Amino acid sequence: MKFLLSKIGFYVVALWAALTLNFFLPRWMPGNPVDMMLSKLAQKGPVSPEARSAIEMLLGTNSQAPIWEQYVDYLGKVLTGDFGVSVAYFPASVGDVIGRTLPWTIGLIGIATVISFVLGIVLGQLAGWKRGSWLDNLIPVTTMFQSVPYFWLALILLFFFGSMWQLFPLNGGYDVYSTAPGLDWDFIGSVLYYGALPALTIVISSVGGWMLGMRNMMVSTLSEDYILTAEAKGLKPRRIMTTYAARNAVLPSVAGFAISLGFVVAGSIVTEVVFSYPGIGSALLQAVSSNDYSLMQGIFLVITLSVLGANLLVDLLYTLIDPRTRARA
Structure with missing residues (x-):
């Protein structure tokens, strides 16, 4: 119980620090959303001071108030779930923008991350168990793809599979002409079809890292004394590989997977931009280019919560995995 409370306390402090940075970082950037909105309105005629005050109240960026008062007001709105109005997607609220784009990113990046992790762990386990096999010799090729920039690999796949052979669509999240969003097989099939190529990009570029890390840990674990003891007892090789070797070798990868899973919400901005995918990464890019404080803060908060969680x-x-940790706790 003491271990659980200490962990929760640590993450509460980390969340407060992240919220504080989330408040100040956008305000250190040049420009502000009020001026962006006024510049758009000024194209249709002069803007009165009353209009500026109304826009500041609407966007929740009252520059006349002291910074500490803005900070307290920001924390209060976060606790109530009020993130303000988005400038980039005006007049939509930040909550509506996040709610509309977040499922796309979780569906694409989340599934691709889980597939690459599971595939990398299984292949790395086999490569470490059978050193010198063709699978072990394949690891340098998979790690080469990890060093390739996301956008370059995405463009290559888009050129061959989307343009030259036309096996997959070039952009979008689903077929907007023949299907409508809903829980039916036509829409689900269209989403899977449109998301296959972006997901393939993520899997190809990330599976090599999981595979290499698991393989190296398997090689290190197989030299431990308890593996030799298990072999001396006459246990089956499959049981030694999975129960004794792989269970201990996978521990560092689990920690890395948690970080990767947390950053799923951030999305792969480059991949989403290349494929024109309607995820939260594209929304974040649009928010940064528009100096949309409210949307940036809302997205950063969701990312922070996902990583900490x-x-x-x-x-x-x-x-549960490592009994030694449970003993120390």
């Missing part, structure tokens, strides 16, 4: 979950999961 994933790490807390893995810290607690460690107590």
